Ligand code: SF4
């Protein structure tokens with residue numbers, strides 16, 4: 001029987017999810033022996049743009065080139081998986097959507113950066129968006145970057161002919177399971193656990209660091225509850241919006257107080 005054909009691709013992104021796959025050092029040889037990797041530009045040469053059974057796509061659609069590439073990959077892939085928070089929700093890339101380009105470049109590189117940037121060809125930029133805004137996505141793996149264990153579980157289930165369900169509950173549930181003391185309620189710290197999707201076993205709160213929401217928003221998040229606690233702690237709506245906006249929690253906060 002022929003091996004399943006897969007492709008691993010990156011749109012506008014930091015390549016962290018692809019690196020997570022490459023970091024599966026103990027499993028990489030086994031993975032490579034079970035599938036026919038047709039494309040993985042970050043890891044191999046001789047890539048082939050052909051029909052594939054599974055496409056794993058990282059990053060946001062941030063330019064016209066990304067969009068064309070995504071549609072082209074989708075047209076060849078039986079199953080398309082969005083890898084990481086950028087591909088699933090827009091992630092940190094979407095923070096730039098409300099900031100003029102020149103202002104952003106000046107903030108990072110100063111005046112000299114603006115001068116230099118003006119001398120470069122400007123790509124045809126789009127507001128940074130998740131894959132699902134443009135094509136059918138069969139599954140999203142949350143995380144910035146993705147959790148290795150979830151990648152491996154999804155990969156195994158794909159080899160068995162199905163696709164597993166990922167956690168769909170808030171991070172706080174995992175935090176309770178490992179018996180952490182609550183940083184939001186007890187220590188009055190800005191923790192986004194209640195509105196963040198689980199999957200990391202509450203990694204940050206387990207080290208006394210509040211969750212900043214890198215896994216992205218959980219379905220039916222109780223934003224009103226979270227925002228009211230934070231307002232009560234003395235944060236302004238502007239601060240709450242800014243911190244929540246890092247990983248595209250974008251509720252209409254004025255309306256939910
Ligand atoms: S520390 Fe954060 S993640 Fe853990 S229970 Fe409290 S709010 Fe939820």
Ligand code: SF4
Pocket residue numbers: 171196200202203204205210211212213214215216
């Ligand atoms: S605790 Fe929050 S910020 Fe930390 S890894 Fe998990 S989802 Fe990301």
